[in-house]
Amino acid sequence: LPGAGTMTLTSTDGTDNLTEGQPHQLTCTYRDSSGNLVPANTRVLWYAAPSDKLTFKGGSGATGFDSKNTSYTQGATGQATINVT
Numbered sequence: 001l002p003g004a005g006t007m008t009l010t011s012t013d014g015t016d017n018l019t020e021g022q023p024h025q026l027t028c029t030y031r032d033s034s035g036n037l038v039p040a041n042t043r044v045l046w047y048a049a050p051s052d053k054l055t056f057k058g059g060s061g062a063t064g065f066d067s068k069n070t071s072y073t074q075g076a077t078g079q080a081t082i083n084v085t
Helices: none
Strands: 006-012 024-031 041-047 070-072 079-084
Touching: 070 079
Parallel strands: none
Antiparallel strands: 006 024, 024 079, 041 070
């Protein structure tokens, strides 16, 4: 969306390609439309298409009911991490 900011997705486990059934950790860095890192505890929802191919869990800062496909940005980094399988 124009003016909505940017996100940069990176691998944090040194693997560039996903292998079906193998866990993989991803980090996403979010910046607002002015290029500033988003604040700590910004909620991040993870989805994939088609939805039956990937699952998300263990997101940074997520607990209880929202831990399945949710993570929260940590500190002043604008980064949120999650495990994808």
